[in-house]
Amino acid sequence: MKSSTRIVLAGSCALGLLSAPTTAWSAEQHKPAPTPKPTATAKPTAKPTPAPKPVDCTKVKCIALTFDDGPGKYADKLLATLKKHNAKATFFLEGQYVKSRPAFAKLMVTEGHDIGNHSYTHPKFTESSIEDIREELKKTQDVVKKATGKYPTTIRPPYGLLDDDTKTVAAEMKMPIVLWNGGSRDWATKNEKAIYDEVLKNAKRDGVILMHDWVAQTVTVMPKLLTELKKQGYHVVAVSSLPGFKTLKPADVFPAAAAQDKDLSADSPTGDPDDFAQSPEDGN
Numbered sequence: 001m002k003s004s005t006r007i008v009l010a011g012s013c014a015l016g017l018l019s020a021p022t023t024a025w026s027a028e029q030h031k032p033a034p035t036p037k038p039t040a041t042a043k044p045t046a047k048p049t050p051a052p053k054p055v056d057c058t059k060v061k062c063i064a065l066t067f068d069d070g071p072g073k074y075a076d077k078l079l080a081t082l083k084k085h086n087a088k089a090t091f092f093l094e095g096q097y098v099k100s101r102p103a104f105a106k107l108m109v110t111e112g113h114d115i116g117n118h119s120y121t122h123p124k125f126t127e128s129s130i131e132d133i134r135e136e137l138k139k140t141q142d143v144v145k146k147a148t149g150k151y152p153t154t155i156r157p158p159y160g161l162l163d164d165d166t167k168t169v170a171a172e173m174k175m176p177i178v179l180w181n182g183g184s185r186d187w188a189t190k191n192e193k194a195i196y197d198e199v200l201k202n203a204k205r206d207g208v209i210l211m212h213d214w215v216a217q218t219v220t221v222m223p224k225l226l227t228e229l230k231k232q233g234y235h236v237v238a239v240s241s242l243p244g245f246k247t248l249k250p251a252d253v254f255p256a257a258a259a260q261d262k263d264l265s266a267d268s269p270t271g272d273p274d275d276f277a278q279s280p281e282d283g284n
């Protein structure tokens, strides 16, 4: 609406320069600009991004792309692509990288993406004490709040591994647990075509796809992938927009079927610690 108005005005101005302005044009130009009515609540900088109309996933086909272990070093490029394609994502952040890249975390929040807690140092919660799980999650809550002004609202345990202690802490912190039901194996293949094919193979309505914003090829294939998903009728949304999310209770696992999926951890770089060791470090 705004840009088409601008085009009309630009056209009028060009016309005005070439010939004598018509009365109507002239009158239009000299009309005083409407003064915005000041109100007690007017805060011009309070909301940098105007809230777009929310997508109703009960009526349209949705899918959620989720990115773990960030903010990765390519997060800014990924955010620019998501913005261009009007797509929302969910970032499961590691506290240690929020500390090193707070501006990226802030941008994720400013641009309307969901932020989840993926621990501070990425240990296996199934091998951690309940005290350590609590500490990992709380430290991350604090560092994200400091960087973005908001607390994460969901937990994704590293490698998707969780046990009763994880659920106990999630209940204490009043947060649901978000896993996934489709992988990309981006961390393993590091190949644009393979990532593209794997995501499309696993894409389904209301699906949750696991990806990583520290994998360069994930970020570079994203424009093509978003174009194809749109072509297939998908709206790419944050996890919180998916049906069933809003009624989750603390410690509930989402998507519900993910809790029973035995092959889930095959999507995450869990098998070979060497794969993971070189993942999101600066300079890799």
Ligand SMILES: [Zn+2]
Pocket (backbone or CB within 6 Å): 068, 069, 118, 122, 158, 159
């Ligand atoms: Zn992870």
